[in-house]
Each structure stands twice: as C-alpha cells, then as structure tokens.
Amino acid sequence: xxxxxxxxxxxxxxxxxxxxxxxxxxxxxxxxxxxxxxxxxxxxxxxxxxxxxxxxxxxxxxxxxxxxxxxxxxxxxxxxxxxxxxxxxxxxxxxxxxxxxxxxxxxxxxxxxxxxxxxxxxxxxxxxxxxxxxxxxxxxxxxxxxxxxxxxxxxxxxxxxxxxxxxxxxxxxxxxxxxxxxxxxxxxxxxxxxxxxxxxxxxxxxxxxxxxxxxxxxxxxxxxxxxxxxxxxxxxxxxxxxxxxxxxxxxxxxxxxxxxxxxxxxxxxxxxxxxxxxxxxxxxxxxxxxxxxxxxxxxxxxxxxxxxxxxxxxxxxxxxxxxxxxxxxxxx
Numbered sequence: 176x177x178x179x180x181x182x183x184x185x186x187x188x189x190x191x192x193x194x195x196x197x198x199x200x201x202x203x204x205x206x207x208x209x210x211x212x213x214x215x216x217x218x219x220x221x222x223x224x225x226x227x228x229x230x231x232x233x234x235x236x237x238x239x240x241x242x243x244x245x246x247x248x249x250x251x252x253x254x255x256x257x258x259x260x261x262x263x264x265x266x267x268x269x270x271x272x273x274x275x276x277x278x279x280x281x282x283x284x285x286x287x288x289x290x291x292x293x294x295x296x297x298x299x300x301x302x303x304x305x306x307x308x309x310x311x312x313x314x315x316x317x318x319x320x321x322x323x324x325x326x327x328x329x330x331x332x333x334x335x336x337x338x339x340x341x342x343x344x345x346x347x348x349x350x351x352x353x354x355x356x357x358x359x360x361x362x363x364x365x366x367x368x369x370x371x372x373x374x375x376x377x378x379x380x381x382x383x384x385x386x387x388x389x390x391x392x393x394x395x396x397x398x399x400x401x402x403x404x405x406x407x408x409x410x411x412x413x414x415x416x417x418x419x420x421x422x423x424x425x426x427x428x429x430x431x432x433x434x435x436x437x438x439x440x441x442x443x444x445x446x447x448x449x450x451x452x453x454x455x456x457x458x459x460x461x462x463x464x465x466x467x468x469x470x471x472x473x474x475x476x477x478x479x480x481x482x483x484x485x486x487x488x489x490x491x492x493x494x495x496x497x498x499x500x501x502x503x504x505x506x507x
Contacts, residue, residue: 180459215475216500221465222465225357226356230354230356231251232357232358232359234290235361249506258288262280263275264330287329290363291431292378292397293402294376295367298376300412303346303353304412304415314342324342355420359423360406364446369395376395399453407457425470426451451470472496
C-alpha cells in the first residue's frame, strides 16, 4: 500500500473551498465547537453509504457493544444478535444482586465478545475463516482442572468442559463474519500478554493467575507496524470471502491502566495514537474501508458530559450522541 497521498493543486484547493470544517479558529471552526460547551460534533463525509438491510458484524472493544445496541434498536441486522453468555459465567458475577457481565439473571451478556488487541481480533478471524487451529482450542490450564480462555473477555476460569462449552458459543458467533456485508472494527489497546509455551498473544491479562503463573506469561506493547500487520491480515481474510465488504474503522476512547513504567497519560495517549494512525491509514489507502471519528467526538467533548464518575466508561448520553451521528452519516 502506498504511504503517501498526493493530489493536484486544483483538487486540494477545491477541498479547501468546499470543506466547512477546515479551520481551527474563526466562525464555524473547531475552536467554536470546543467553546460551545456542548458534546463535540464532527463533520462526517462518508466514503460510502450503508443499506439498512446489509448484515453487520462488529469486532473490537467494549465500545463496539454500544454500536451493537444502536444497530439492534434501528432494526439493522446484526449477525451476532442472540449470542452471548449467562451472567453467572463472568468474573463480575454477584450472586447477591444476580448481576454479572452487566446483565441480570435470565439474560445473556455480550461482554464476552470484547476484543481489546488486534492480535486477538485477528486470531478470531483466522479461526473462523482460515481454519486456524490452536492447541487445546486456545485454552490454557493454569493448574490441574482450572482452565482459562485467553481470547474471551471477563469470563471466569472453570473446568475444561465448561470453558470449552463457552468457547464453542464464541466460535459460533465468530463464524458469522463469513456472512458480513459490513464489519465494524473498534481498536482498543496496544498492550498485550503472550502465553510463552505457545507464543500466542492473548486478549487480556489473566487476572490473579498473572501473579501465580508469571513464569508462563510475557508482556508486549505492540507498535504501529505490528498492529497494522494484524489488521491487514484480518481485513484480507474477510475480504477474500466477502469481496463486496465494507469496513468501518474506529478507535475506542476508553482508557486503561498500563504495565509500562511511564505515566498512564503518556502510555494511553501513545497507544490510542498508534491505533488512530493505523485506522486512518487504512481508510486512506483501501477503498472499502472508512474511518468514523467516534474517538475524536468523545475525547474532545467536555468531561462532565462525557465520562461516568469512574473516568473510564462513557456516559449513555455521549454514546447516544456518537451512535446517532454514525447512523445519520452512513444510513441517512
């Protein structure tokens, strides 16, 4: 893929004349939007439009789950609708409240589908479309009879039958990508953990077993080249089976703690910058890929209108603002 984008002077001047959001200060500028005290709006010029009958598959961090809820409410076909796991299977399960994975007993949680790293996203796609196989289905035995799925999110450890049954459901959901007309990709983190015996990158840190079994794990913080390589592999695999595919790239605004020896402000900013650069470059270079600036909308909005009290999760009102903008831009 070419690294630079070059256009004629005439085209550049036309862009300047016709772009209502080109200035940082002055009337109608970025500064005026900052000064408004309202949630940030961004002028969206979609590369393509989406049909509300097109089947959508989402992959990525927790922000992708917010997009899913909007798609379901808009009656847009979500390929993984109806898939998930019961709250009792989540680390967050509380028997007193009957809540786990963000849902109550009798419901299923989609939180198990959160994908935080590009390596884990690509592994899921390769398993679904390329027949990629992992030892023990990719499961890790921490100690005798205690198994862990390093490519799920938020699930408890368990016996092999329980964890393998969970994995079967997750794999069934992943297989739906073979029918996708639209894939919505949300990039989340660059920091990851590697299972040293298999050298397989994981989706998340293995909880308390990171301390108990630190002999079998290694930390990695992936840079631009490694992240780009994983996303390109993933998109190539999907496009091969779905040649009319459309892809929307986004970056999750949700911050995270760090295992690097630097201030978390610096590490998270660096990680999100890497992911944003990858997403933007892919949208510039590939005709079936576009970038939707949900990250910019959230990060540049007033904190009091954006974040919950934990400073990590995004307020429902902000999520509605972002998803409404997306639906109007691509489906309007």
